[in-house]
Amino acid sequence: MLGSLDHRSSLGEFELVQVLDSQGRETGRHPEATDLCRDELIRLYRLMVVTRALDVEFVNLQRQGQLALYPSSLGQEAVQVGTASVLRDIDWVAPGYREHGVLLTRGVDPMGTGVLWRGMWHGGRGLVQQRVLPVAIPIATQCLHGVGVAHAAAMDGTDEVVATYFGDGATSEGDFHEAMNIAAVLEAPVVFVCENNGWAISVPVSDQTRAPSMAHKAVGYGMPGLRVDGNDVLACRAVMASAVERARRHEGPTLIEAVTYRRGPHTTNDDPSRYRTKAEEDRWVQLDPLSRYTAWMRSKGVLTDEVEDEVAHVAATACAKLRADLIEAKDSDPLALFDHMYETQDAILAGQRLELASELAANLTGGQA
């Protein structure tokens, strides 16, 4: 037995970067993070409000039988909007499936994922046009795609940056670790954004890892790890800005852990009352990202009744449009399944397509008779 070995497993605590406290008062630790123009401050507010309103609308649509499934992002608006708000049009996002605020910030029409949750088409529509990769449902797989896009962009000599989003559960998957390691080795311009929302379906983060924080995981890969209050939009924006700048200067990847909370169920099929307490949920209601930011905006005089009304109107319009678009959306022809698989269709596939086409035609004739 060696008696003198230092069995330390911790590197001490990572600072939880916070610009506003839970009441919307400035902590004073990072005053530069509040130094944004009025338009940008209002843009962050608008995106958070619309994200939340659309989220409610999506849940309602699912409850009304219009969607197959929906994973709510309630409570995660600050990390999603704050981090995505610093990306430029030429940058990229490799998302998981709960990143509604990120996609909205990127300018993806809510119908883009609406078609996925309604069960009309896999992967979403209209994402790639905004440099957002298709929604990745297999956990952490998108992290590697993000590294690949980043490495390709760097090889082309651009200063494009990739942000990849994933949850606390994803940090247990092999693809997360392979992505972190490869990104570090290749010095890929990618930012790993871990939305630590406390729960992977029913498994709490305490059962997910023994690391003192998710940010600590960066150390083993030789990249910086940052820890931020995920319900503080200004802190998220500031931390992301520094990670993105670093990537843009080709100094390599960064891991950001944003501490937040999944206020809703995992998806509309889930029942959190089976595994967590109402008291815990109530505690996080007190830490709401939107009311915190609203309070600060009010105190600064940036948020007026007029702006609030205007944004509420934008949100209501977006929801009405989503509802109308979804309900009126025409289902794709099932034959479309065959049409995007390969450059050219081989004889066997063409034969199967014809078989389905005949069935569809026969059904149609049968229906009319």
Place this chain on the structure above:
Amino acid sequence: MSERVSTVESSTGSSSLAPAEQKAVKTGSPKPVTFASALNTALADAMEADEKVVIFGEDVGKLGGVFRVTSGLQERFGNQRCFNTPLAEAGIAGLAVGMAARGYRPVIEMQFDGFTFPAFEQIISHIAKYRTRTEGMVKMPITIRIPSFAGVGAVEHHSESPETYFVHTAGLKVVVPATPSDAYSLLREAIATDDPVVFLEPKRRYWAKETLELPVRKEPIGTAVVRRRGEDVTVLAYGPMVGVAMEAADMASKPEAGDSPISIEVIDLRSLTPLDMDTVVASVRRTGRCVVVHEAARTLGMGSELAAAVTERCFFHMQAPVLRATGFDTPQPPPRMEDAWLPDAERVLDKVDLVMDWAGRGSSEVTGLDAAETAGEGES
């Protein structure tokens, strides 16, 4: 059709572990070219032709891969276009997805068949589906090179036959060359197509030689080739088993005294997706008999699909059911049991004999099921 008849030259049997290092051939005049060096030249020519072609994987850089198929490429094209990755197969495949989405044409190497499985999720859930999921907007021009199959005396996890997993997955092409000229031609096409291709390289063919002039272009992906004309039985094979089928055909044509010669037609499938059933069907309708040969385990191997598809399209032309000369539904054997386990010309000929004289035979001779039942009764 006669231009589709081409021969397979037998392996030189060299024991070198670095087939491609037997000199990457200069293109031009006809000379003996190994399967591995044909692949090496194909990679170099593809990189020369398109600057978006990049090669990465484990040990593909300075070492040139464990089979030296990427030998010299890093030196020639630089360590941006040919680079070692950390040892992470899912990582390699996932990286390829992102690079393809951002305009590159990755050619990735899985070091061995048995080490492809960590990358399975990326291949099945992303590489294969991406094009459909994005309605054709994001293509996956990825070539996944996998040294595959048995017959080189390798230890466990180095001799697997993974083709069925990929054939069963919509969105992938699965290509298995059997000759040096096909190795070159099919690899160039695999890299050039915008579709993802699982490119299975038969390890035991790496040292096989063919006298040829590079670059060479053969029949496109999705075309089977008749390697030997015959009248009595159609034998379907691909990759490492094409040589075995040719040997069986040769033996059947020169039987021992007293036996009649059997005329075997050998078809090299070349690609399993897309599958050239037209060439297969034309042959089986003529011969009326069909035997499928593959190393992979029998149950739900290519033989199952081929038997079903041949039966669907050739039923009234057939003198016997489609039989399969394959590996068994066991784990891949250790190398010292390999000779017993792998299909050889004798096993192929056993099946050929059965389909030649089918009338009056029962299924027990094919499957051994009746025998197994009898044995079970005896023990009880």
